[in-house]
Amino acid sequence: MKSIIFEQTGKPGQILKATEVALPEPGPNEVRVKVIAAPINPSDIMFVQNLYGIRPQLPSGAGFEGVGVVDAVGEGVQIPTGTRVSFSGVGSWSEYALAHEKALVPIPDEISDDLGAQLFVNPFTAYAMVQDSGVPEGGWLLVTAVGSAFGKLVIQLCQMRGINTIGTVRRDDLNEELKALGLTEVINVETENLAARVKQITDGVGVACVLDAVGGHTATEALTCLAKGGTIIIYGLMSMQDPTINAGLLIFRELTIKGFWLTDWMRRVDSQTRQDVAQNVVRLLASGKIQLPVEASYPLDQITEATEHAERPGRRGKILIKP
Known part of the structure; x- marks a missing residue:
């Protein structure tokens, strides 16, 4: 499968490349997601430059969130294969990605793939900070x-x-x-x-x-x-x-x-609060009351163009990676 991998930190356009890697197998409490779309967020750009709170373990995948379909499950996982989910975890800019079961949010049909790809980082942060x-x-x-x-x-x-x-x-x-x-x-x-x-x-x-x-x-x-x-x-x-x-x-x-x-906020609050925020965010997105526009989408092979576009000033929407 193809995945965006970097072996050293630096400017995304200079170090990121689509690489053929082995298909990952989910461990206990993990799922494998066939990725449909993943956004480029400022936190992703900072992570690649080693300027974020989480430090990359090189060689590393990139991208912190996305939307996809559960393709395989590890021991102890209750969610069935075939479920469309928003997920978080390092390595979402890939054809397939691993995620912990607790980092999954099943999404209803009313939420498009473009919305589902952006469900976690910005909506959760905005809701929690307000x-x-x-x-x-x-x-x-x-x-x-x-x-x-x-x-x-x-x-x-x-x-x-x-x-x-x-x-x-x-x-x-x-x-x-x-x-x-x-x-x-x-x-x-x-x-x-x-x-x-x-x-x-x-x-x-x-x-x-x-x-x-x-x-x-x-x-x-x-x-x-x-x-x-x-x-x-x-x-x-x-x-x-x-x-x-x-x-x-x-x-x-x-x-x-x-x-x-x-x-840290996700670690600090109790599970009921996390569930409440997730339900509220999903409900708002499904209702159409909250808009998350997309300006452009790029395949994995165009990761340089995608990251350069994401860092361009004056954008009117998110840039997505679509494997």
Whole structure:
């Protein structure tokens, strides 16, 4: 079978290649999935560059999630072969992949393959972070880099809960699309003063929470946008620069800075919470209330073109690998 393998870490376009490998056999509590589609997420790109919380064991497969059909099962597995599932685990950019039974979510017919491929990383993260933000109905939430797939999910989830959202962008070409999804206010950080605009929008109060994926100057400015007792949750570092922390701001506004990593969140919460989130995400996707657009799909042999497209600015949807 073909699988995307890398033997050293670095830029995806330079080190990833489709390689013929042996068909894997599932061990106890594992299944083998015949992969239909798998997305390219920022976490996948970081993993290949050895910049992620999980370090690759070389040679390594790539891709953290996907959708497919259970092809074979190991000892102790209850799910039957032929079941279409969303799955998570290292190595989804492949014709076949292994996954633990607990990392499977059976998906109904109402959810397309393109949606099912994206069911885990972004929807689970968005749902969990909106929950953790603690922003009440009528409150304000600030999302940096709101044009991302994650940002668009947060907008839609917040609209359903009656939470007002402010999103930052660097270009104005997505503004109308973001407003149509439910974004309350948009701020172009290249042309506008973030703190001044947030103060104006919130009548001088500030936002209850910031969800930040950028770090650097953007996160530093976002801290000043928090209301007294507010929280910034950092889940990414797109700028590859750490924010500057103003200790006086933290002390006198009683602010909180937290990190979020879905892998740890999944370990931290109980099984009932994980099941509840999975059921809610599946229900929302099946209802059509949540949109996860796809911009393009590529076969395994075009992995270089696929990763380059995924890192291109201004995308309007996810890039998928379809073996």
